[in-house]
Amino acid sequence: MAGSDPLVARPVSNQESEWTSSSVLTDLLGNFWVAGLAIVIMGVSGCGKSTVAALLAGALGCSFIEADDYHSQANKAKMSNGIPLSDADRVPWLESLRDAIGDRLDRGEDVAVSCSALQLKYREILRAADRSYNPGDYVTCRVKFVCLRASAEVITERMQRRSDEGKHFMPASLLQSQLDLLQINDAEGITEVDATVRPDDIVRDTIAQFREKLASTVPPCF
């Protein structure tokens, strides 16, 4: 994880010394709790993650992390050639994303993230961006997921159009491999959203869901 700011109060489990190092600032702030929330818009390729996460970041005035920007050239070349990534390809990518998310949370900032996060084991890597996360304690974890869902037909058409317009490297032929991997456990409490409604509506509902946990000042229109 990248260096943390010692001036910012942040939750670090089982490390009392970390608490005391930030106690001066905490006292100055009158025990005000500085914390951020990471909202990861997840789902298979082409479901609309980047579109929704970018709008969400704009609405909250927070930063936006696009997971595709963190892929190695080798990963992108593989996907462009119609070969699904393996776990070995995904783990370093997810770890770099975890560190980028952790930087924001350490600073008490919210962040909107677009990442497929198709499997529990991948999401667990991202949840570790919250240093106080205890595996399985999904309720208190400050990395939250919203899954966009649409039929294979709708998504294939979106991906095809995007490829035809030369706008994206991911071929529609990889959609089935993504659908095969997508798995959500009920215990995770992940909201599944209809990805065919207007992106603005998804953003509004997402903000409503997490309003109390966000560090950002939510505009009155939400």
Ligand SMILES: Nc1ncnc2c1ncn2[C@@H]1O[C@H](COP(=O)(O)OP(=O)(O)OP(=O)(O)O)[C@@H](O)[C@H]1O
């Ligand atoms: N709610 C929506 N309704 C209609 N079209 C949408 C919607 N959301 C996204 N799109 C369109 O679908 C296509 C795929 O969207 P987007 O690139 O955001 O998906 P993605 O999940 O981020 O894909 P990838 O994971 O492959 O990067 C884009 O052309 C986008 O404009």
Ligand SMILES: O=C(O)[C@H](O)[C@@H](O)[C@H](O)[C@H](O)CO
């Ligand atoms: O987990 C994966 O299989 C990949 O990372 C993909 O999901 C791509 O990142 C993305 O969907 C293409 O844009």
